[in-house]
Amino acid sequence: MTTTSLSPGRTWARLPRRHVPVLVTLALLLVLYGVGVSQYRAFSNVQVVFNVFIDNGFLLVVAVGMTFVILTGGIDLSVGSVVAMTAMVSAFLLREGWPAALVLVVALLIGPTLGFLMGCVIHFFDIQPFIVTLAGMFFARGMCTFISDSSIPITDGFWTTMSQQRIGDPSGTFVSISVLIAFAVVAVAAYVLAYTRLGRNVYAVGGNAQSALLMGLPVGRTRIAVYTISGLCAAVGGILLSFYTLSGAPLIAVGMELDVIAAVVIGGTVLTGGAGYVFGTVLGVLVLGVIQTLITFDGSLNSWWTKIVIGGLLFAFILLQRLIGIRYK
Amino acid sequence: MTGSHPVLTMTGISKSFPGVRALDGVDFRLFPGEVHALMGENGAGKSTLIKVLTGVYGVDRGTVALAGEQVSFTGPMQATAAGVSTVFQEVNLCTNLSVAENIFIGREPRRLGAVRWGEMRRRARALLTRLDLDIDVNAPLGSFSLAIQQMVAIARAIDIEARVLVLDEPTSSLDTGEVAQLFRVMRSLRDDGIAILFVTHFLDQVYRIADRITVLRNGQLVGEWTTGDLPQLSLVEKMIGKELDVLERLDEQPRRDVAATEGTPLLEARALGRRSAVAPFDLTVHAGEVVGLAGLLGSGRTEVARLLFGADRADHGSVRVDGSPTSLRTPVAAIARGIGFCSENRRAEGIVADLSVRENIVLAMQAARGWLRPIPRRRQDELVDRWVRALHIRPADPEIPVGNLSGGNQQKVLLARWLITEPRLLILDEPTRGIDIGAKTEIQRLVAQLSDGGTAVLFISAELEEVLRLSHRIAVMRDHELVTQLTNDQSVDADRIMQAIAAGAAHEGVPS
Incomplete structure (x- = not known):
């Protein structure tokens, strides 16, 4: 976001094109929220907003990782399975009696390791990210069932504390620790993308990998890094999910990678890479969350309506990106 | 003009690829504060020499010395770090990033690992001011013209304390004004003591900017001259290695009188146009006629061609082929009516x-x-x-x-x-850009032959001389508008077309 901070004398009136998608998402979010508030009295309760974050904290973290990947023009289909595998491994190791700290370390290492390996395959063998991460997806999902073909409950003290701890004021509004972790991840990611060489290289590679190479930028290292980051975010997301559900289940988070990609695209990141912001991804996740909440509030609508609305929105946003010609190439 | 010691000396450079001897014992030297043109036909070894210099290729034999010290670069990055920067024909920057970032990415000013955006923008502005360029450094590079992108590439190159700047065909996609701006920049850099190695296919540009010329032919050094000692015709001879009989013959060929413009035109466009691409225009082309389309880069020449070929859809006006109304809505429809189109963008x-x-x-x-x-x-x-x-x-x-x-x-x-x-109308968009003089002549001759054989040609070129030589009629484009059409008789010369391009008023009150 900071790429555009104002230079002296620049007017606010001129709206940079690359901000249009994010602003459209923001407007959409406000409209959705406005609809909710006008239809349901309880919607205006601040806790509703907090609940959106509580229910989607893990999704947000995974989407942040996906933002890195999509910014380079890649895709990571393995994240849903990695989330499930991380939760599964945690639950299994805790049941085996491992100390919580050690379990955390192991669980947080699996995702980035798999991401690193996939990144290496993508870079060194020059294979489509789609197919490599598809393989990763099957592998991780298979590992879940290999560990256990049924759900494993978590009873560990640390996990239950993290799950039940409420942070908030006495009046009753609160967030979970997971939300704070998600916010921290968002803040770090936004900083990395805007202020570090790695972050800027991500944009350069997504803009034109060939040029980036000729400008002497470490294209290979950047590519491998984004899949590692995505794997790490998926692992963190998996831990947050296990805090949320207090279990590891082999078939949890199936198809989640597609929700994540939808959130990132609705958040204004261009699928061909090179343009987009973490802030947009936050908005994208919120849009999905608010739609879900609206449908829950309505009560009469089937939850599949969420998917139908998201499908429509995705179409609209991809068309929007096309129309404003965000693809500079 | 030149210092006493060359900043760069390449001695006895040889480089072979399987089946081809690309360079054979070539010597090359470059002095500080000079613009040195490297000339030769395609395949003469210019690119190979540059790639050897910048470390893309290793050498089989020979040495490269920078300021007296022998060097052997393993890649462009190392060459750049040593002060040898290259700007390629295709702009190798990231159009999605801002101008400032494109100049500094990879070596951004940082504090504690964090990029200092303010400092970066300030330095970018200072650098571009030196190149006489006042643009918004925050705007994405893709929002600027190719010429400006090229300047930004140069800004990136010279920021790295460059002692040697290699410009590999930087002008091939620039129009006249942009070339002038580039030359101003080159002169000012030269005056700062930077040695510039300049590769181009445009002979007149060499005489405008270069202090010294080195000619290669078939991987061998033909010689090195100061520009004043080598008249243009001898330069061409040195490059081709034979008397320029082909060129001469074409030059002597009198401009043929206007082909039969009686009868039904092959193609007739009436008020054809497309919003935000080209204003409605009338254009007729007869069988066997060569119609030149002149104008600056971006003046709408390509847009006209694309409309006539159906690559873009017109939203105004009508087209008749052989007198009967036709709709050229898609290339397939155009091809079916015998229209062919060679795009200017042959790679893409x-x-x-x-x-x-x-x-x-x-x-x-x-x-x-x-x-x-x-x-x-x-x-x-x-x-x-x-x-x-x-x-x-x-x-x-x-x-x-x-x-x-x-x-x-x-x-x-x-x-x-x-x-x-066997098209009846062939649209050629910049068919001779970026190709060597021998091939260029052949293509020009081919156009003349086609026309003799009854094929109509719409010939689009930024080189006025070429348009003048080949065309029966010349349509001039300016600012996406067809401003005038001239019959190419004795009264028409490059000046008159230039005036039309500049003012759009060549048809009125120009003394001849």
Whole structure:
């Protein structure tokens, strides 16, 4: 976001094109929220907003990782399975009696390791990210069932504390620790993308990998890094999910990678890479969350309506990106 | 003008590729504060020499010395770090990033690992001011013209304390004004003591900017001259290695009088236009007529061509072919009516680099027949063989991938593709850009032959001289508008067209 901070004398009136998608998402979010508030009295309760974050904290973290990947023009289909595998491994190791700290370390290492390996395959063998991460997806999902073909409950003290701890004021509004972790991840990611060489290289590679190479930028290292980051975010997301559900289940988070990609695209990141912001991804996740909440509030609508609305929105946003010609190439 | 010691000395450079001796004992030296033009036809070894210099290739024999010290770069980054920066023909920057970032990415000013955006923008502005460029450094590079992008590439190159700046065909996609701006920058850099190695195909540009000329031919050094000692005609002779009989002959050929403009025109556009691309224009083309389309880059020449070919859809006006109203809504419709179009962007829109010469040549013909009726292989071989010979496509092997051919030969393949379909109107958009003088002459001669044979040609070129030489009639474009049409008789010369381009008023009150 900071790429555009104002230079002296620049007017606010001129709206940079690359901000249009994010602003459209923001407007959409406000409209959705406005609809909710006008239809349901309880919607205006601040806790509703907090609940959106509580229910989607893990999704947000995974989407942040996906933002890195999509910014380079890649895709990571393995994240849903990695989330499930991380939760599964945690639950299994805790049941085996491992100390919580050690379990955390192991669980947080699996995702980035798999991401690193996939990144290496993508870079060194020059294979489509789609197919490599598809393989990763099957592998991780298979590992879940290999560990256990049924759900494993978590009873560990640390996990239950993290799950039940409420942070908030006495009046009753609160967030979970997971939300704070998600916010921290968002803040770090936004900083990395805007202020570090790695972050800027991500944009350069997504803009034109060939040029980036000729400008002497470490294209290979950047590519491998984004899949590692995505794997790490998926692992963190998996831990947050296990805090949320207090279990590891082999078939949890199936198809989640597609929700994540939808959130990132609705958040204004261009699928061909090179343009987009973490802030947009936050908005994208919120849009999905608010739609879900609206449908829950309505009560009469089937939850599949969420998917139908998201499908429509995705179409609209991809068309929007096309129309404003965000693809500079 | 030149210091006493060269900043760069290349001695006895030899480099072979399987089957080709690209460089054979070439010497080259470059002094601080000079613009040194490296000339030669395509395949003469210019690119190889530059790639050796910048460390893309290693050498088989020979040495490279920078400021007296022998160096051996392993890659462009190392060369850049040592003060040898290269700006390539295609702008190798990231159009999605801001101008400032494109200049500094990879070596951004940082504090504790964090990029200092303010400092970066300030330095970018300072650097661009030095290049006489006042643009918003925050705007994405893609929002600027190719010329400005090129300047930004140069800004990036010189920021790295460059002692040697290599410009590999920087002007091939710039228009006249942009070239002038680039030359101003080059002169000011030269005056700062930077040594500039300049590669171009435009001979007149060499005489405008270069202090010294080195000519290569077939991988060998022909010689080194100061510009004043080498008249243009001798330069061309040195490059080609023979008397310029072909060129001369074409030059002496009197401009043929206007072809038969009686009768029904082959193509007649009435108030044809497309919003935000080109204002409505009238244009008629008769069989056997060469109509030149002159104008600056971006003046709407390509847009006219694309409308006539159906690549873009007109939202205004009508087209008649042979007098009957027609709708050229798609290229397929245009091809069916005998219209062919060679795009200016041959890499992206023309040739298919991975297919063989033969496959590329039969592509349009196959498309015209429909994919269900394959052309028999023997017929293909026959046709391809004939055109490979007629157009002197080198190497004359129809089975090698087109991507391996030089730019000029790729252009010929593209031409052959349309010629075998025997089009009645051939639209050529910048067919001679970026190709060497020999191939250029051949293509010009081909246009003349086609016209003699009754084919109409719409010839688009930024080089006025070329348009003047070939065209019966010249339509001048300015700011996306067809401003005037001139019959190419004795009264028309480059000045008059320039005036038309500049003012759009050449048809009124110009003393001749």
